[in-house]
Amino acid sequence: MQSFEVSAPGKVLWIGSYSVVFGGISHVIAIDKRVRCRCEESERLEFITSYGNFSEGQNELIDSVLNEVRTIYDIPRLRVYLINDPAFQIDGKKTGLGSSSAGTVALTACLSYAVTGKFDVDLVYKLSQRANYRRQKGIGSGFDIAAATYGSVIYRRYNDINKVDSVVERLDIPQNIQILLGFTGRSASTVNLVRRFEDTKNNPRFKELMSEIEIDNEIAIKLLRLGKIDAAVPHIKLARQNLNLLSKEVVGVEIETEEDRKLMSLAEKNGALISLMPGAGGGDLILALGENLARVKETWERMSIRTINVKQDEGVKIEARS
Numbered sequence: 001m002q003s004f005e006v007s008a009p010g011k012v013l014w015i016g017s018y019s020v021v022f023g024g025i026s027h028v029i030a031i032d033k034r035v036r037c038r039c040e041e042s043e044r045l046e047f048i049t050s051y052g053n054f055s056e057g058q059n060e061l062i063d064s065v066l067n068e069v070r071t072i073y074d075i076p077r078l079r080v081y082l083i084n085d086p087a088f089q090i091d092g093k094k095t096g097l098g099s100s101s102a103g104t105v106a107l108t109a110c111l112s113y114a115v116t117g118k119f120d121v122d123l124v125y126k127l128s129q130r131a132n133y134r135r136q137k138g139i140g141s142g143f144d145i146a147a148a149t150y151g152s153v154i155y156r157r158y159n160d161i162n163k164v165d166s167v168v169e170r171l172d173i174p175q176n177i178q179i180l181l182g183f184t185g186r187s188a189s190t191v192n193l194v195r196r197f198e199d200t201k202n203n204p205r206f207k208e209l210m211s212e213i214e215i216d217n218e219i220a221i222k223l224l225r226l227g228k229i230d231a232a233v234p235h236i237k238l239a240r241q242n243l244n245l246l247s248k249e250v251v252g253v254e255i256e257t258e259e260d261r262k263l264m265s266l267a268e269k270n271g272a273l274i275s276l277m278p279g280a281g282g283g284d285l286i287l288a289l290g291e292n293l294a295r296v297k298e299t300w301e302r303m304s305i306r307t308i309n310v311k312q313d314e315g316v317k318i319e320a321r322s
Contacts, residue, residue: 009148009151010088011143012028013144013279019214028143032310035099035102045077048081068108078111078114095308105124121150140191154225155169182308183306217236220235255277264277264286271292
């Protein structure tokens with residue numbers, strides 16, 4: 001078998017938190033913390049991962065990918081290595097950078113390439129979205145799979161998972177913008193938080209606020225397309241304000257604490273263009289974007305926040321062939 005390695009990036013969702021689940025527009029940044037996958041011939045199908053060694057039937061993520069890939073290909077006996085960047089976990093806690101989605105895409109791409117010798121990114125995307133959907137039992141939107149496949153994208157979720165009729169448009173943030181993440185030491189349950197939102201989606205006030213959020217997110221992304229990130233920021237902040245109002249008043253959960261807000265405010269006072277809680281919020285990560293984030297890093301670290309320097313990165317790719 002030809003030797004090769006496939007990798008897929010983690011992600012940061014900074015526009016469209018929660019609203020993307022309900023069909024809203026979003027923008028997600030692919031980052032340089034990657035899951036790497038390679039395989040070799042073996043006497044049986046086995047998986048060596050960052051979380052332990054598994055056979056078929058022992059790991060939901062692996063099984064979801066195997067089931068989808070087998071709708072098209074027969075999978076031979078292989079030893080598969082699926083290894084996460086250390087930044088996906090700190091002190092035994094997941095950091096919320098999308099290791100499951102990156103792992104799903106990397107594994108799907110690796111198995112497909114091992115069988116066919118071809119790298120069909122669009123097919124990898126569809127298979128990965130279906131595997132992810134079934135593993136999560138329909139909860140979520142798939143933005144993380146889109147970023148793991150294509151890189152930084154504008155994303156709107158699919159209506160039909162069998163067709164995977166999502167809207168995906170490549171769009172990087174400007175190259176002069178630095179990305180800094182702060183890990184609070186808490187881990188949030190994205191699925192549980194999204195389920196709480198799902199339970200209240202028919203409330204008229206929920207629909208009203210989601211409509212307001214969508215208006216500002218649409219404007220922000222139009223400005224991003226023009227490279228005007230400074231002009232997009234006020235609209236992103238307005239959308240976040242309405243999201244916090246919605247989560248507190250209608251859903252009955254707080255996705256930001258007073259301590260989180262203090263950290264974000266300090267970031268913006270020390271050079272960040274914007275600071276927010278990406279994705280589902282709930283406490284694990286705080287994001288800062290700006291042209292020079294050295295003072296933000298110093299400030300957060302003085303407050304015992306673990307910082308993670310990341311860079312924007314490309315989607316799934318073959319790293320090495322021989």
